[in-house]
Amino acid sequence: MKRLIVLVALSFLGCKTQDVKPTESYSEQADSYVSFLASDKLEGRDSGSEGIHQAASYIEDHFRELKVKPFFETYRDSFKIREIDAYNVVGWLEGNHPELKKEVILIGAHYDHIGLRTKPIAGDSIGNGANDNATGTAGVMLLADYFAITKTNKRSLVFALFSGEEMGLRGSKHLSSRLKAQNMDLYTMINFEMIGVPLNDRDYAAFVSGYDLSNLADKMNEYAGKKLIGRSDVAVQYELFKRSDNYPFYLEFKVPCQTISSCDLSNYDFYHHVDDESNKQDYNHLSELIKSIAPVIETMSQTDSKEIQLKNE
């Protein structure tokens, strides 16, 4: 809200929104998004719970404020997990180029977590899910902030927050098959997972899963003008490529669909733990990462051709 007031005030003062660097207060914003999503009040955002319902409303309000439009009739893409009613939250910003806007870059993250289904410690039984994956969710919200202000994307951008990830990638499976059935021209899918803490002893800020599958990392580093994205041996060893919401999109569309993360469990002790709390996150790291990735996705949305490709198997 504070941000929006600043922007409205500035527009009254005749300042163009372009004058305001959209990434100015990203660290504060990231902190406020994660602190709400991972608060005890939301009880760990288990699929079908009251807590995840509040999380969804929070994200929808954010999209509405930014004028990020619902992709479907509403922001909610509903589906069932056994008897549980679950839903993804999906918004989009149409591209500003007459042809390229028909192509889509999907930016995603799961917003669910394991709720109270974790080992209680010292009377605390809430799996708050700050790093996993309120940070990824915050990353998607910050990118929506960026493009809602700059409006520089020539290709269309879809922002998707998935439910049911902790129950077997259920939300991304549902949405990917629905979009495939609609013949979406998906260029690439970029998923964010656990970006709350920095990697140690690496010459890159985050890794991409399925590194060897496409030229995504090379192109991102080329667009960034620095080594931003690298290859994690742990990610390869544990096939993280198949363990997050990028995978159902890869299976449906057979285009580069990969996850960006700065946590390969070598640098975080609170995975699926009651202490995965918002005060354990490094918001300077998170915001610096998103500040570097925003202009990279901007370039991805503007290239004349689809430069990011799968490598021949």
Ligand SMILES: [Zn+2]
């Ligand atoms: Zn996760």
